[in-house]
Amino acid sequence: MVDVSTIFSITVAGIGLGALYSLVAMGFSLIYKVTGVLNFAQGQLALIGAYGVVIFATPSILGLNLPATVAILATIILGFVLGLVLERVIFRHFIGEPVLSVIIVTLALGGIFSGLLRFLVGPNFRSYPAALKPGWSVQLPLGASIGASFTLGVILSLAVVISLMLFFRYTVTGSILRAAAADEQAAMVLGVSIERTIIISWALSIVITAIGGILLAMASGGAGFTIEAVGIIIFAAVVFGGLDSIPGAFLGALVVGLLQEYGAFYVTDIIGPGAGEILPMIFLLVVILIKPHGLFGTERIERI
Secondary structure, eight states: OHHHHHHHHHHHHHHHHHHHHHHHHHHHHHHHHHHHOOOOTTHHHHHHHHHHHHHHHHHHHHHOOOOOOHHHHHHHHHHHHHHHHHHHHHHGGGGOOHHHHHHHHHHHHHHHHHHHHHHOOSSSSSOOOGGSSSEEEEOOOOGGGEEEHHHHHHHHHHHHHHHHHHHHHHSSHHHHHHHHOOOOOOOHHHHHHHHHHHHHHHHHHHHHHHHHHHHHHHHHTEEEEEGGGGGHHHHHHHHHTTOOOOOHHHHHHHHHHHHHHHHHIIHEEEEEHHHHHHHHHHHHHHHHHHHHTTTTOOOOOOOO
């Protein structure tokens, strides 16, 4: 007999988890949409967001003891500044370079970020301040509930996806970014500053990703290096939705969150632990075989 209340509870948990993933996924998709860069350091950027709060709120690391809300704000500012620095120091020098070169750079950056964080905070799990462990939850029908971090994730992810859609559609800067993404050479001829588009995209992407990392850590009670592995799961989400589609990344992340929760609950007894992580990867493989550009991705046709 099907237990409707159990299915509903798992569905709510999957949507909540997917909402957290979607913030990191939309950061990934934003970078690819504007610059064409597959950023394989996305998991490490989420890790920076998660551990940024620990760094700013723990006096034993940098000598700071900021309140939790101030530490979050400082982490978001750090993400914004990091985006500016990455563009100025690294990515502006790779404009027009082969895609493989940029991918290798992002892989190297991921290793550097992970190593620096391990040096600063150590490899162990770091608990968040009590203010970032809210105990409240929203009660839903059929006895289900959604925790604080998942609730915030749903609200923020909806706000981000709607804001980005409106930004790209109705603002001058958004139109410039779309033009640069559609045809970089033509945009440069028309006077569009490609460097500026890269600055904006990296800064926005890292800020959104950092917020996702913070909420993922809040859902676990603190920061751990397991968040680093979210980069692979996020790739499944953005491939499903379409690499250059921000709404697609949002929807794909929700699907991946649902698959992970359903897999963990229903499939673990069949194939053993880790089913929740395996199911999205199988899903990714099927999507690539059937629809390589994803649901909403742009199919690029090149004339030879």
